[in-house]
Amino acid sequence: MRVSLFITCLADLFHPEIGLAMVSILRKHGVELVFPRGQTCCGQPAFNTGNWAEARSVAARMLDVFEGSEYVVSPSASCTAMIREAFPRLFVNDEALLARSEALASRSYEFIEFLGKVLNIKSTDARFDGRLTYHYTCHQRALGMTTEAEDLVKSLQGVTYIPLDGKERCCGFGGAFSIKMPDLSGHLANDKAERIIETGAEAVVVNDTGCIMNISGALKRRGVPVKVIHLARILSGEVTAP
Amino acid sequence: MNHETRPLPRWDFGAATRQSLRNESLAKALFRATAKFDDGRRALMAALPESDLLREKARQIKDDVLQHLDRYLAEFADSVEKAGGVVHWARTAGDANALVASIARERNVKRIVKAKTMVSEETHLNEALEREGFCVMETDLGEYILQVAGDRPSHIVVPAVHRTKEEIADLFNSSFGVSLPPEPAEITKFARARLREEFANADMGITGANFAAADTGTVIQVTNEGNGRLCATWPPVQVVFMGIEKIIPRLEDLPVFLKLLARSATGQPMTVYTNLITGPRREGEGDGPRELHVILIDNGRTTVLGSGYRQTLRCIRCGACLNTCPVYRNVGGHTYGSVYPGPIGSVLSPLYEGRSRFNSLPHASSLCGACYQACPMKINIPHMLTAMRAEQAEHGENHVLERLGMRLWALAMRSPLLYRFGGKALRWGMLPLSSEGWVSSLPYPFSGWTKRRDFPLPAKKSFRGSFKK
Numbered sequence: 001m002r003v004s005l006f007i008t009c010l011a012d013l014f015h016p017e018i019g020l021a022m023v024s025i026l027r028k029h030g031v032e033l034v035f036p037r038g039q040t041c042c043g044q045p046a047f048n049t050g051n052w053a054e055a056r057s058v059a060a061r062m063l064d065v066f067e068g069s070e071y072v073v074s075p076s077a078s079c080t081a082m083i084r085e086a087f088p089r090l091f092v093n094d095e096a097l098l099a100r101s102e103a104l105a106s107r108s109y110e111f112i113e114f115l116g117k118v119l120n121i122k123s124t125d126a127r128f129d130g131r132l133t134y135h136y137t138c139h140q141r142a143l144g145m146t147t148e149a150e151d152l153v154k155s156l157q158g159v160t161y162i163p164l165d166g167k168e169r170c171c172g173f174g175g176a177f178s179i180k181m182p183d184l185s186g187h188l189a190n191d192k193a194e195r196i197i198e199t200g201a202e203a204v205v206v207n208d209t210g211c212i213m214n215i216s217g218a219l220k221r222r223g224v225p226v227k228v229i230h231l232a233r234i235l236s237g238e239v240t241a242p
Numbered sequence: 243m244n245h246e247t248r249p250l251p252r253w254d255f256g257a258a259t260r261q262s263l264r265n266e267s268l269a270k271a272l273f274r275a276t277a278k279f280d281d282g283r284r285a286l287m288a289a290l291p292e293s294d295l296l297r298e299k300a301r302q303i304k305d306d307v308l309q310h311l312d313r314y315l316a317e318f319a320d321s322v323e324k325a326g327g328v329v330h331w332a333r334t335a336g337d338a339n340a341l342v343a344s345i346a347r348e349r350n351v352k353r354i355v356k357a358k359t360m361v362s363e364e365t366h367l368n369e370a371l372e373r374e375g376f377c378v379m380e381t382d383l384g385e386y387i388l389q390v391a392g393d394r395p396s397h398i399v400v401p402a403v404h405r406t407k408e409e410i411a412d413l414f415n416s417s418f419g420v421s422l423p424p425e426p427a428e429i430t431k432f433a434r435a436r437l438r439e440e441f442a443n444a445d446m447g448i449t450g451a452n453f454a455a456a457d458t459g460t461v462i463q464v465t466n467e468g469n470g471r472l473c474a475t476w477p478p479v480q481v482v483f484m485g486i487e488k489i490i491p492r493l494e495d496l497p498v499f500l501k502l503l504a505r506s507a508t509g510q511p512m513t514v515y516t517n518l519i520t521g522p523r524r525e526g527e528g529d530g531p532r533e534l535h536v537i538l539i540d541n542g543r544t545t546v547l548g549s550g551y552r553q554t555l556r557c558i559r560c561g562a563c564l565n566t567c568p569v570y571r572n573v574g575g576h577t578y579g580s581v582y583p584g585p586i587g588s589v590l591s592p593l594y595e596g597r598s599r600f601n602s603l604p605h606a607s608s609l610c611g612a613c614y615q616a617c618p619m620k621i622n623i624p625h626m627l628t629a630m631r632a633e634q635a636e637h638g639e640n641h642v643l644e645r646l647g648m649r650l651w652a653l654a655m656r657s658p659l660l661y662r663f664g665g666k667a668l669r670w671g672m673l674p675l676s677s678e679g680w681v682s683s684l685p686y687p688f689s690g691w692t693k694r695r696d697f698p699l700p701a702k703k704s705f706r707g708s709f710k711k
């Protein structure tokens with residue numbers, strides 16, 4: 001089995017450790033990995049702001065970069081949803097590109113989704129010695145994911161799991177939304193931070209890079225030392241305590 | 243509309259959020275109500291094993307109606323007339339209001355009681371009737387409160403959701419010289435007594451319609467307070483004020499929608515009152531109006547029908563998308579500046595009240611998708627919002643800085659070399675602003691981010707620099 005890593009621009013530039021954790025887990029399960037070096041961004045910033053001509057030009061490149069891949073796996077439900085949901089909309093008037101984008105969509109997975117659906121991994125022997133809570137990132141909804149990640153969090157060895165009030169409520173990131181509606185976005189981020197603090201957890205699992213930036217930025221501003229961790233880093237054994 | 247002489251100014255949603263976020267009593271009232279409805283909806287839908295099937299069925303029925311709307315409308319009009327009612331067609335809001343006014347004038351009507359109808363908000367019916375000298379009284383408790391206060395609805399199901407019970411008690415006490423405690427039961431009792439008199443003296447009742455069955459001409463109203471039933475049965479003349487998209491093919495389709503509507507709206511298995519009205523009072527019947535008029539209102543709906551936004555016409559105005567929306571829950575309905583607030587309102591308002599006036603509303607969403615998941619009619623609101631954003635950009639209506647920025651960005655993203663350089667430049671640029679890996683003040687246009695949170699510094703070494711084969 002060969003997986004093409006789609007690391008996404010935010011993970012590549014801001015959180016390389018997440019990609020590296022994915023690499024270590026997938027290798028442990030005997031998956032052959034490639035990292036197509038031509039990859040950049042999925043085009044979501046342009047798509048979400050309505051700049052579809054620009055989004056199309058970037059998305060078309062992605063089709064080339066991942067042409068011939070067996071599976072395309074990313075640490076971000078948001079970027080996977082961009083491929084699955086938005087690419088076909090962008091190319092609706094171009095039969096050839098539409099067919100290619102639909103083919104790419106059918107091979108694309110978010111990391112946790114891939115573990116469950118393709119590798120059939122639904123529990124873990126990884127550990128986390130501490131109080132942990134979990135935020136459900138919004139784009140999992142778009143992928144039809146429900147409790148996959150939360151179930152893994154609960155099954156960690158040594159963990160004290162504390163459910164987060166309103167865990168499915170958006171943290172207010174929304175990409176360009178955070179710049180266009182900064183007060184509202186910041187308000188939602190702080191509301192999320194407050195709920196997290198209320199749990200008394202020492203760390204929170206957040207499985208999307210944009211949300212990690214947003215939530216950790218709000219916690220940082222409040223001077224609260226709660227750690228924001230992508231689940232891959234716990235599953236890989238990189239992080240075992242807060 | 244003839245009373246609008248110049249276009250209304252653009253609505254700045256972002257600026258409006260800044261106001262609303264400061265209003266603490268609003269936050270309290272909103273959070274309590276929306277959480278109750280949203281939690282109730284989730285629990286009841288989860289407890290209904292066939293909920294997915296029902297939603298799919300409802301979607302199919304409505305899509306069929308929209309596909310053959312002309313045919314179903316003609317059938318409905320026939321059925322209403324067979325049952326003894328009178329059907330009127332209104333192309334615009336102004337036409338619809340004028341029809342009501344002329345029906346009222348011809349019958350020498352003075353006092354009108356009204357049940358809650360969103361489409362009458364859309365056409366500004368009350369103002370139109372009051373300008374003609376009629377006395378119009380809202381009888382839904384929420385609408386009544388707003389009428390007394392001179393306020394506007396902020397929710398499509400619970401219009402006064404933005405007001406706390408303390409505020410409402412104060413309002414009644416100062417308006418009517420009474421001294422009510424801030425108790426919902428007391429407030430309701432007081433309003434009920436006042437409204438009784440209004441019903442008894444009314445010459446005409448106006449109601450909306452939640453659904454209208456084409457095969458029987460039956461108009462269906464779903465309410466919790468019973469005022470709708472009084473509006474429909476007590477006054478001698480009843481006017482049903484409804485949008486043309488409310489049609490369902492057969493009366494036997496109704497249960498599918500009833501099951502979804504109450505659960506989605508207020509987290510109830512069923513509302514307290516479900517009125518099925520077929521024609522006026524018949525020979526030998528003891529109650530009901532002598533005359534029944536049905537006004538079928540287009541007001542832009544046929545244009546939407548022929549557009550990429552057709553699925554919005556499936557909306558049954560349940561409000562589930564509002565109650566679940568993190569944006570709505572924090573800023574409230576008035577922040578949207580339009581008749582229809584919340585996620586669905588962010589699509590409807592540009593469509594019905596002006597794209598350019600409400601061009602900020604398609605951006606009033608983080609695209610989290612909670613609305614789509616909640617919607618019993620499976621309306622893909624995030625898709626509608628991004629489609630509108632795309633139309634704006636296509637017409638060059640987005641900010642010039644954004645246009646320029648996006649072009650540069652796309653240029654960089656099409657070249658791995660430029661992308662790598664851009665990533666490095668970002669780090670170098672931010673480094674002097676940072677401390678311990680975080681920036682607490684970014685320059686314009688990113689300064690908004692750091693008003694309430696910090697921004698991380700890019701990593702020293704990117705993934706592509708670290709990955710080994």
Ligand code: SF4
Pocket residue numbers: 506556557558559560561562563564586613616617618619620621
């Ligand atoms: S869009 Fe859907 S959820 Fe929102 S009010 Fe309409 S039917 Fe209800």
